[in-house]
Amino acid sequence: MTEHDTPPAEISPTEQAGRFARAREKQSMAILEDYVEMIGDLIAMHGEARVADIAERMGVAHPTATKAVARLKREGLATSRPYRGVFLTDKGEALANWVRVRHRTVVDLLIAVGVPQETAEADAEGIEHHVSRRTLKAFEAYLTDK
Amino acid sequence: MTEHDTPPAEISPTEQAGRFARAREKQSMAILEDYVEMIGDLIAMHGEARVADIAERMGVAHPTATKAVARLKREGLATSRPYRGVFLTDKGEALANWVRVRHRTVVDLLIAVGVPQETAEADAEGIEHHVSRRTLKAFEAYLTDK
DNA sequence: TTCGTAATATAGCCAAGGCTTCATATTCTA
DNA sequence: TAGAATATGAAGCCTTGGCTATATTACGAA
Numbered sequence: 001m002t003e004h005d006t007p008p009a010e011i012s013p014t015e016q017a018g019r020f021a022r023a024r025e026k027q028s029m030a031i032l033e034d035y036v037e038m039i040g041d042l043i044a045m046h047g048e049a050r051v052a053d054i055a056e057r058m059g060v061a062h063p064t065a066t067k068a069v070a071r072l073k074r075e076g077l078a079t080s081r082p083y084r085g086v087f088l089t090d091k092g093e094a095l096a097n098w099v100r101v102r103h104r105t106v107v108d109l110l111i112a113v114g115v116p117q118e119t120a121e122a123d124a125e126g127i128e129h130h131v132s133r134r135t136l137k138a139f140e141a142y143l144t145d146k
Numbered sequence: 147m148t149e150h151d152t153p154p155a156e157i158s159p160t161e162q163a164g165r166f167a168r169a170r171e172k173q174s175m176a177i178l179e180d181y182v183e184m185i186g187d188l189i190a191m192h193g194e195a196r197v198a199d200i201a202e203r204m205g206v207a208h209p210t211a212t213k214a215v216a217r218l219k220r221e222g223l224a225t226s227r228p229y230r231g232v233f234l235t236d237k238g239e240a241l242a243n244w245v246r247v248r249h250r251t252v253v254d255l256l257i258a259v260g261v262p263q264e265t266a267e268a269d270a271e272g273i274e275h276h277v278s279r280r281t282l283k284a285f286e287a288y289l290t291d292k
Numbered sequence: 293t294t295c296g297t298a299a300t301a302t303a304g305c306c307a308a309g310g311c312t313t314c315a316t317a318t319t320c321t322a
Numbered sequence: 323t324a325g326a327a328t329a330t331g332a333a334g335c336c337t338t339g340g341c342t343a344t345a346t347t348a349c350g351a352a
Contacts, residue, residue: 011267017205020180023272024310027173030341034166046237052299059163064340067303071338083300083347109259114284123281128270135286138260170340177309198329210310212331217308229330231315 023130030129033067033099036077037084040096048085077119102136108110109139112146151162169276176275179245182223185232186219186242194231246283249274255285258292 002075021094042049055065069086072078077092088096106128110120168243184203201211215232218224223238234242252274256266277285 001193007288011177013199013203019268019271020203021184021205027176030173030339033231046264050299051301055161056168059167060339061341062300063302063342066180067339073179081154110284113255113259113288115281116284119278119284122168123166123276125165126172126276127273130269130276132265132269134265135261135269138256138262138265142259174308196329197331207311208330209312209332213309238309 007134026130028082032067032072032075032077033095033129034089034125035065035072036092036096037103039072039078039097040090040093040100043088048084049087054086100129101133105136105143106131108143150207165231168193172276177214178218178221178223180271181233181241181274183245183279184247185218185224185234186239186246189234195233202230207282229267245274248277251282251285252277254289258289 035058037053038054041072042053046053050060051065051069054069055062058065058068060068069078069080070078072086072092073080075094076089078086079087080086097109103124107117107120110124110127111117115123158166159281160263179242181200181204182202185195187201188199192199197208197211197215200215201208204211204214204215215224215226216239222235223241224232226232249270252270253263253266255265256270256273
């Protein structure tokens with residue numbers, strides 16, 4: 001440890017607990033966001049989103065994708081009928097678009113500060129879900145002014 | 147969606163699946179890292195880490211913290227005896243230090259690109275776990291050269 | 293038009309990480 | 323030093339997000 005060792009942050013237990021709680025909340029939205037974005041991409045690419053394709057690209061088994069779709073439906077983000085493809089509701093599509101923009105911004109910012117593209121793409125997959133609107137705004141401003 | 151939306155990234159399904167898989171792996175380490183860092187902080191501040199304090203600062207109920215400590219012990223990161231405090235193994239301490247450095251670097255980078263401090267602290271809590279060594283190196287270089 | 297294959301769904305399992313409730317150990321104080 | 327207050331542990335439940343194995347449905351080719 002260096003001399004600049006910061007003493008543990010001066011933050012009240014309550015406030016810190018809140019931060020962790022918010023981080024956990026974001027995490028619970030992350031998978032929804034990933035699936036919604038994926039479904040949007042597949043529809044854009046193939047005109048439809050099949051469960052098998054979703055599963056393949058997410059790197060999970062089919063039943064896992066089916067369950068995720070069920071959760072999306074429960075949350076009003078997607079629709080589907082048995083043995084038919086999966087579609088996004090307006091709400092789902094709006095979320096997909098927002099997520100896509102955020103993803104690109106995060107990747108661009110990482111690259112702008114010197115992260116190699118491949119690494120930027122990979123890390124962004126996890127980072128993006130924790131980027132708040134305010135932080136995203138700052139990223140956009142930085143990329144514009146740079 | 148419009149016709150000329152950004153075309154979905156040109157990436158093979160397999161490669162994309164790998165990215166998601168890696169993001170999931172990192173996520174499964176995230177909580178371990180948070181607890182290890184917290185325990186390190188508490189020991190630095192109070193000379194010991196009590197389960198009650200850990201729980202309070204993590205924003206969870208005591209049994210949740212106890213379970214987490216059990217997992218840390220299983221992973222060889224911490225030790226504890228009933229009704230005594232929790233301590234880090236060498237491995238746990240090394241992880242705690244690495245995590246702490248990474249956390250600070252992430253916060254500093256966010257601030258450097260214009261994110262308000264409060265927001266930076268909060269978002270970093272989730273972002274840090276997805277920052278690879280390579281990305282961290284880039285952050286450090288950026289902060290130095292700036 | 294039927295039938296085999298591929299896609300989808302269902303059921304049931306596991307681990308993680310939350311929770312509450314209740315029992316037990318420790319510590320503090322009167 | 324006994325008893326109350328506090329801290330810890332144990333048990334059991336819930337949800338998520340993985341999995342495998344086993345139906346069932348849809349569809350294209352013979």
